[in-house]
Amino acid sequence: MTTTKWWLVGAMLVIVLVMLAGYTLGISPKLDELSEARTTRSAALAQNEVYELQLAALQRQFDGLETVQDELAVLREAIPSGATLPTLIGQLDGIAGRTSVTLTEFSSADAMPYLPVVALPDTASGVDPTTAADASAAPSAASSPLVTAENFVAVPITIAVTGNFDAVLEFLDGLQNGQRLMTVTSFSTSAASAEAPDRVTGQIAGIVYVLLNGE
Template sequence: MSRNRLSLLLAFVAMAVVAVGGFFLAVQPQLALASSALDQRSSVEETNSTSRSELTRLRERSAELPAMQEQLAQLSASVPDTADLSSFIADLNTVAASSGMEISSYTTSDAVAYAPVAAAAGTSGAASSATPAPSASPSATASSVPTAPAAPQAVTNGAITGENFSVIPVTVAVDGTFDQALTFVDGIQHGSRLFLVTNVSSAAKSGEDGSTSDDSTWTFGGSIYVLADPSTTSSVTPAAG
């Protein structure tokens, strides 16, 4: 092989080496950077899409914020974080005045820690051990056999405990007619403060000449409630009024 051909072959080999080296030293890193940039772009676009969806959701929730705040204010007034008996008494006076009645007495007892309602123990066992009822006669039909109503299911919330929820027994007596008493009890049960009436009694009043009067003394007993703010630890212990 002549020297010229050898030189030409070496030149081609050198050019190939330079080309391959240039690819690995210059082009390949740039391709890797471009691929990494594409991956990062896809990741950023996915993150942006998620952020846009979350922003849309937050805007929708923000539009509902005024209604939610109004509802929270109503619920907080219904079951406040303090006894606030003065406001409750003012509400009672307002309802009594609007119904044409007069409050003759009002008492409260010390607050009692809430005790969650528990299902009666042994209910299922008692039912299974009970003596079986005699079978119905062939002439009796299914529709003629009365069915005992099912007891309501007790519903509790683990967030409501005796540590943060208090029950204040209340008794209020008012003087007036039967229709006025209906108006009064409807007003106190639909007032801003939750007042659960659990018992009602009445006593007829006599007129000045001893005759029977249309007015009676109506006594409503029940409870109001206090849900303590989690940031406070003070207990509610109002004295009897």
């Protein structure tokens, strides 16, 4: 082999070594950096998707907040944090006016720790409305660990109304479906007077509830 050929071979070897060194020292690290950057970008995109899902969930909860507040306001009226008997009497007057009966009596007893009672059966089911409900029967209310005798109290009340029989029954229905939650424990009727045989007096006993520290 001539000297010229040896020089050519040596030059080619040098070129190959330079290319290998360039790849090892320059191109390969850049490829690693590019791969790492792609991995980081993929992770960032995935995290952004998670954030977008969380933001959408929070937005849905926020959109429903007003509805929850409205429902809470209704519950506050049904079970207030105090007896608020003047407000209750006002509601009874409103029901009496709508059903054309006269509210003739209202009284309340001392509050007592909550004990579930059985509500009066619907008079439309054929049950004699003059039959009193047995308040000592098995409880029908669902129990909850959040409702205790310390924070949930019952206030017994007695109501008397006068009107025709159908109107008294309408008052009873309105009472059980009014703003204030009430459990009717007994109901009976009697003739209002001999001079007005078409009018009866309805005697209603029941319980309204108070959730202490409800704010």
